[in-house]
Amino acid sequence: MAQYPSPLKETSRLQWIDEARGFAIFGIFVVNIGAFNAPYFLYGGEETAWTSSIDHTLRLIIDIFFQASFYTLFSLLFGFGIQLMKERLEMKSLSVFPILGRRLGALICFGLVHAFLIWHGDILLTYGLIGLLLLAFLNVRGRTMLSWAFLLMGMTVGLLSISLYQFREYIGQPNLFAAEQALSNYQSGNLIKVWEQNYVDWLYANEGISYLLLIGTLLPLFLVGMYIAKQRWLHEPKKHQATLRRLWFVSLLLFAGIKAGPYLFGNPAWFSMIQDNIGGAFSALFYIISITFLSQMEGAKKLLLPFRYVGRMALSNYITQSLVCFLVFYLFRLYGAMTPVGLMLMVLVVYSMQAAFSRRWLTHYRFGPLEWLWRSITYKRIQKLRRTEQEV
Template structure:
């Protein structure tokens, strides 16, 4: 058997790297409010920052970012696994062993990130769901697509109907004990206090009862990514331009209806799951297709710098958490609980602008980002 090798620069799809860079920006935009205060996890942000500006910023993030970019990254994750599998098969390499090593190394990254740096980690979740994606590698396209739609609808439709039926019983929830504990431990605690709170918060969102929801909301996007890679829509966008425009229109309409639509009837809590699962999934595909189509126009220059961040997506994702840890927690600058939604957005753009500059500088000297190099070396069992 031939040994697999990582993808080379000349083989890269630049618009796919750009979409990954956009995903890193979007994830950061949602993560920073969750990193600098407990309200994203436990509710109550409207009480703590009760201003029209804060409400407007929260609405913008909810419409254009929330549930749009971890789904986009899930799609890119499935797309990348399928691409890697295809390349390994082409080279005569047994792909399952390589993919499982890759996912195991990602799992180790995720464990460190989740429990040492930040409870909102997605790497651990992706590594676990990635093992399920491998089970679909030998399935037909129709089977992959049926499972993707089926899982997404199986959780969204019944739970939205249940929440609608219970709409008069007070679905809004604020965990004041959770808010107080987070404020104390993250805002004034020792490093051990921070890690203890971090573990508690991770368990709050990753308990066994929540995993079916994680699987049924994120696995479908990975399967959609697999399907798109198989159809080579993003490999050969000129050839599939009519298809790209068709799905751009469909997902754009769903994006508008499910993400913006609720704001025309008071953003009811019972509609949250449909808004995130349908609207978020549609917006993820819409963003990817928008980047791909824009790349074939004069607008390419506006988004092209994102490709540097996308090529180092793992390193940049972890770096965002490290700098947030230092900025917001008591062992660093101690800004926890004191950053308004608008200041949070400004923080994101300042840090992300720096990431574009640093990523470009790094990639002008090295083939891979630092953590990408570790990941690939561990995956292939040799220096790359």
């Protein structure tokens, strides 16, 4: 009789990984909502749109603590999850490559819908496509993974930073025509114009060498996530406490130095690749280890519960955030109308509602709705969604 993977029991899950995933969903929303609300994050020109001191302060906080810190965190968790799934499939003597291939294929399909019908800033399509490259690394040694990660990230960030420095005088010029065109189309209330502009924005963000750069920066993070899972540092944090403490301290220093340090020198635009990709990677490592430590403390467990519920339904909540933003900014025609303060209030309200809903949903169901669909496609078998009376 064929075996099918069963859902992980509550006691078998690494709760701090769910919490880190939920925290990543919060941070991603903080960053994404600005790009959902206005064209300045893609085309530049925000300095002329948001001029108050509180606007500048919020932008500074987001740039240091959120920008490039949470997609990197989610990327580490993505690689971590791939490695966990591989190990679990092997324990059940199931074929790893076909199942992971279907899982990534389904993610690509989710991404296509999200990228072209909801928001050009989608990451699912990119994760699915680059994730296929991970299949080539499933059976390599941990050190080999780490070597490839350092090589790819070092070459990509190093070469591009040298190029940016050489042309530093031409960096940062806003594309005002494109920004005005985006404002006009997204504020029109016309769904066809919204989708056309969304497609233009997607091409602008992803054409040419951009996808190659994504491979050079995301694939290394996936590989580091797989390496961490292979080492089992986060499986048994008490056993590996000394290693984790060293990593926590080093990542904190590099996070602070690379992400915040440039502001002491005017935050030069040419340094952005190092600031975002290297600094962002260390900030992600700092966050995930911090959450792991906090999750072991009785006093902090209740504070982390909302993140855990959201993290268990990460895909559903990510898409829901985009749907809410699509409704508010495009259909209600509030695109470009909200200030950074208003956006952060919206993030807190929406995320709080998601945490409450996720908790309620998971009381009665095993997976989030999109997680259930994703899992059913992955295993070519309809999964049991509703919990039994004993599980409830």
